[in-house]
Amino acid sequence: MISYVFWGSLALSGIKEGMLVWILFLLCQVGAPALAQDLCQRDAPNGYKVRISLKTALGEDAYEWNQSEMFFFQATMAFAMRRHFQMETYNVDNIILCVQTSRVSFWFVVTSPDNTTMLIPKADVEKAVRMSRHRINNAFLLSDRTLEFLGIYPTLAAPVNPDTPPWLIVFGVVIGAVCVGIIALLISSLLQKRRKEKGMTEDGQDEEDMQVKGVENGINLDGTYNRGFTDDDRFTKL
Amino acid sequence: MQLCCFLSLSLPRAGLKQGPSEHIDNDHETSLPRPKWNNKAEYLLTCIGFAVGVGNVWRFPYLCQIYGGGAFLIPYLIALVFQGLPLLYLELAIGQRLRMGSIGVWNSISPYLGGVGVASMVVSFCVSLFYNTIVAWVLWYLFNSFQEPLPWSQCPLNHNNTGYVEECVESTPVNYFWYRKTLNITPNMETSGSLQWWMVVSLATAWSIVYICFIRGIETIGKAVYVTATFPYLVLTIFLVRALTLPGAYEGLIYLFTWEILKNPQVWLDAATQIFFSLSVAFGGLISFSSYNNQKNNCEKDAVLVGVINSATSIYASIPIFAILGFKAHTNYVSCLNGNILALTNDFDISDMNITVENYEQWFDSLNGTHPSRVSDLNLKTCDLQTFLDQSASGTGLAFIVFTEAVISMPGSQVWAVLFFIMLFSLGLSSMFGNLEGVLTPLHDLKLVPKWMPNELFTAIICLLLFLMALIFCLGSGNYWLEIFNSYVGSVPFLIIAFFEIIAVAYIYGIGRFSDDLEFMTGHRPNIFWKVCWLVISPLMLFVVLVAYVAVQAQTPPTYAAWNPDYVNFPDTEVLPYPDWVFAICVLLSSVPVISIPLVAIYRLICCMSGRHSKDSLHNDPNPYANEDYVVERARP
Numbered sequence: 001m002i003s004y005v006f007w008g009s010l011a012l013s014g015i016k017e018g019m020l021v022w023i024l025f026l027l028c029q030v031g032a033p034a035l036a037q038d039l040c041q042r043d044a045p046n047g048y049k050v051r052i053s054l055k056t057a058l059g060e061d062a063y064e065w066n067q068s069e070m071f072f073f074q075a076t077m078a079f080a081m082r083r084h085f086q087m088e089t090y091n092v093d094n095i096i097l098c099v100q101t102s103r104v105s106f107w108f109v110v111t112s113p114d115n116t117t118m119l120i121p122k123a124d125v126e127k128a129v130r131m132s133r134h135r136i137n138n139a140f141l142l143s144d145r146t147l148e149f150l151g152i153y154p155t156l157a158a159p160v161n162p163d164t165p166p167w168l169i170v171f172g173v174v175i176g177a178v179c180v181g182i183i184a185l186l187i188s189s190l191l192q193k194r195r196k197e198k199g200m201t202e203d204g205q206d207e208e209d210m211q212v213k214g215v216e217n218g219i220n221l222d223g224t225y226n227r228g229f230t231d232d233d234r235f236t237k238l
Numbered sequence: 239m240q241l242c243c244f245l246s247l248s249l250p251r252a253g254l255k256q257g258p259s260e261h262i263d264n265d266h267e268t269s270l271p272r273p274k275w276n277n278k279a280e281y282l283l284t285c286i287g288f289a290v291g292v293g294n295v296w297r298f299p300y301l302c303q304i305y306g307g308g309a310f311l312i313p314y315l316i317a318l319v320f321q322g323l324p325l326l327y328l329e330l331a332i333g334q335r336l337r338m339g340s341i342g343v344w345n346s347i348s349p350y351l352g353g354v355g356v357a358s359m360v361v362s363f364c365v366s367l368f369y370n371t372i373v374a375w376v377l378w379y380l381f382n383s384f385q386e387p388l389p390w391s392q393c394p395l396n397h398n399n400t401g402y403v404e405e406c407v408e409s410t411p412v413n414y415f416w417y418r419k420t421l422n423i424t425p426n427m428e429t430s431g432s433l434q435w436w437m438v439v440s441l442a443t444a445w446s447i448v449y450i451c452f453i454r455g456i457e458t459i460g461k462a463v464y465v466t467a468t469f470p471y472l473v474l475t476i477f478l479v480r481a482l483t484l485p486g487a488y489e490g491l492i493y494l495f496t497w498e499i500l501k502n503p504q505v506w507l508d509a510a511t512q513i514f515f516s517l518s519v520a521f522g523g524l525i526s527f528s529s530y531n532n533q534k535n536n537c538e539k540d541a542v543l544v545g546v547i548n549s550a551t552s553i554y555a556s557i558p559i560f561a562i563l564g565f566k567a568h569t570n571y572v573s574c575l576n577g578n579i580l581a582l583t584n585d586f587d588i589s590d591m592n593i594t595v596e597n598y599e600q601w602f603d604s605l606n607g608t609h610p611s612r613v614s615d616l617n618l619k620t621c622d623l624q625t626f627l628d629q630s631a632s633g634t635g636l637a638f639i640v641f642t643e644a645v646i647s648m649p650g651s652q653v654w655a656v657l658f659f660i661m662l663f664s665l666g667l668s669s670m671f672g673n674l675e676g677v678l679t680p681l682h683d684l685k686l687v688p689k690w691m692p693n694e695l696f697t698a699i700i701c702l703l704l705f706l707m708a709l710i711f712c713l714g715s716g717n718y719w720l721e722i723f724n725s726y727v728g729s730v731p732f733l734i735i736a737f738f739e740i741i742a743v744a745y746i747y748g749i750g751r752f753s754d755d756l757e758f759m760t761g762h763r764p765n766i767f768w769k770v771c772w773l774v775i776s777p778l779m780l781f782v783v784l785v786a787y788v789a790v791q792a793q794t795p796p797t798y799a800a801w802n803p804d805y806v807n808f809p810d811t812e813v814l815p816y817p818d819w820v821f822a823i824c825v826l827l828s829s830v831p832v833i834s835i836p837l838v839a840i841y842r843l844i845c846c847m848s849g850r851h852s853k854d855s856l857h858n859d860p861n862p863y864a865n866e867d868y869v870v871e872r873a874r875p
């Protein structure tokens with residue numbers, strides 16, 4: 001791009017003007033990073049701090065955070081901005097990173113594609129990040145907890161609300177089994193009683209005959225115990 | 239030794255049937271033989287199940303913890319030998335000999351002491367009310383354990399899904415689930431709240447299960463106890479194996495087995511009351527269970543077996559409980575440290591996972607040395623493992639708050655939660671058998687059941703009545719009422735009843751006659767140890783424990799801990815005094831069950847003095863001159 005500007009300006013305005021433009025351009029190239037540094041700084045009003053915990057998330061499989069990863073982050077953020085705004089074409093250069101620490105944490109600001117000195121307000125950046133949060137997390141194999149945008153709180157996962165609470169199902173099974181058991185036992189008791197009554201009426205006559213026979217000389221032990229002959233010294237009335 | 243004759247009081251004594259056992263079995267009017275146990279194992283398992291209850295799991299370990307395990311075991315075992323076993327033997331023996339429920343037995347021993355039986359029945363009735371509510375809570379947690387994730391592991395979202403419910407965030411998810419989702423507790427006792435339908439449903443389930451086990455009396459109970467009495471041991475063993483492999487278990491067990499000097503006299507009182515309430519004497523249930531026995535059964539061996547197994551279960555249960563408490567303390571300690579580590583890492587932008595739990599101390603010291611003001615601004619928590627281990631809980635707090643929190647951190651938490659709550663349910667259910675038996679058998683003996691009513695219907699009516707009365711514990715303030723019932727009904731009345739029981743048998747009935755009965759049943763007279771215990775040691779210990787307990791209770795101000803989200807120091811519970819009307823109810827609850835003892839004695843005295851007018855239907859007064867042959871002839875149509 002630099003060469004196009006150079007040759008273009010040369011061709012357009014002649015050598016003298018071309019030299020002036022070239023000097024101005026060189027100054028801009030030197031000044032741009034300085035300008036970008038001014039835009040992105042710690043506690044920048046329109047910037048966000050990002051905190052990444054690789055070892056917590058991935059443990060042994062943690063990859064190293066280097067310049068390529070930073071570039072990937074810029075690309076992801078540019079994608080998020082494009083996805084949100086749809087009209088404007090953001091590029092990697094629009095995402096400016098600074099204050100990188102070994103934590104890993106850094107600050108970033110987003111500049112407008114039309115005017116590199118103008119920063120996109122915080123609220124718009126937040127909307128873009130919220131919209132693509134899931135994609136950003138997945139790009140880095142991280143989660144809401146391990147890839148933090150300080151100030152942008154993750155939306156809480158909607159609770160899974162089944163139509164019937166599970167405990168009602170378990171309760172239904174238990175109470176059904178108990179009711180069936182109660183009814184079964186009651187019916188079987190009833191049937192047993194009916195059977196016993198039938199049996200009683202058949203041999204009721206025999207039982208009474210046996211009882212009348214009584215005790216003779218104490219030999220027939222099937223008789224009733226005659227309390228008239230107990231040693232009742234130990235019994236005292238109230 | 240004929241010491242007994244000089245000591246027996248000179249009250250006219252009621253006669254006791256001395257004839258062959260077969261006719262004593264028959265209930266003459268209904269001609270139904272008394273139910274019998276199918277085999278000895280069912281009887282023993284039922285008694286063991288009655289004695290081993292939820293208190294063995296959540297009260298004994300707590301007492302071990304606050305007094306130091308080694309220090310507590312000594313007074314506990316002494317109380318078992320000199321107080322628990324004699325009382326147990328006494329109850330099983332009189333039930334087996336006299337073959338009636340508690341009311342019938344005490345009426346037979348001395349009509350003046352018939353009130354003891356009535357008191358037993360009333361106390362069993364009150365205990366059944368609140369004990370089954372605890373079983374209902376266990377069922378509720380059991381039903382909720384079949385979810386992924388467990389409902390007490392995370393806070394629910396608030397209405398507009400912007401954050402978590404505030405009450406949950408300020409306390410813990412476990413506390414929130416217990417106090418809000420389960421109890422829906424009101425901030426104080428004056429506000430009753432409404433009936434919590436899910437609690438009513440759980441309570442109905444609990445009572446239905448109790449009813450189905452009681453449908454055919456001891457026939458169905460005997461089958462049920464094969465499961466309910468043995469399953470807890472299986473679960474405890476599984477937990478033991480699992481708990482010993484968890485990190486932090488070792489610290490928990492060390493904490494349990496510390497030996498301290500017996501400095502605190504309170505430990506003797508707690509040991510005596512624990513063994514007493516743990517063995518479930520004075521409920522009348524043990525008398526009822528042994529009344530279904532064959533008379534020629536060695537109840538001495540049974541009593542020693544039940545007592546020893548009960549204590550052994552307590553000790554065995556405390557090992558996995560403490561291992562798991564140690565694991566929980568360790569987990570809390572590690573998460574406390576991790577919170578501090580994260581704060582330090584974020585503030586000082588140190589590389590991720592450079593500070594670990596192991597090198598935290600060195601990092602902290604170096605950072606504090608270089609930037610003390612920054613470090614102090616972070617408000618780091620002090621993490622001390624001992625503080626976490628010291629957090630003790632007993633009762634419902636242990637089961638529903640502490641243990642549920644520990645279970646969340648265990649891998650496969652659903653399985654452990656289900657196992658734990660099924661175990662608690664089995665323990666509670668087998669104890670409920672004894673509680674309800676202490677109510678039903680005396681009612682049968684009092685012949686209050688109309689002849690046309692089958693037993694199943696009568697049991698159903700009693701269960702329904704108890705269920706309806708227990709709905710009070712399903713209100714918003716239900717937990718506060720349950721604590722009142724537990725403290726005032728489930729304590730002093732039992733001590734009084736047990737004291738009168740032992741006095742009645744040792745002095746009024748007479749040790750000599752009792753020894754004769756024991757010789758008839760077991761084949762040998764009781765040795766000197768039992769006699770000395772029944773005559774001197776146990777009544778003395780009971781009396782001292784009763785007086786000390788009442789003295790300690792009188793000194794503690796009547797307050798309760800209320801869960802109030804609007805309290806200034808929330809999540810701490812707010813300590814509120816009982817309102818006057820509630821305190822009056824507490825006094826009534828303590829005194830009304832035992833008031834029957836003097837009332838019945840006075841009533842009998844008046845009757846006796848006003849003439850020989852003892853129309854005692856329970857007495858089964860044997861007319862020595864009635865020849866039954868003629869009775870049968872007259873009855874023939």
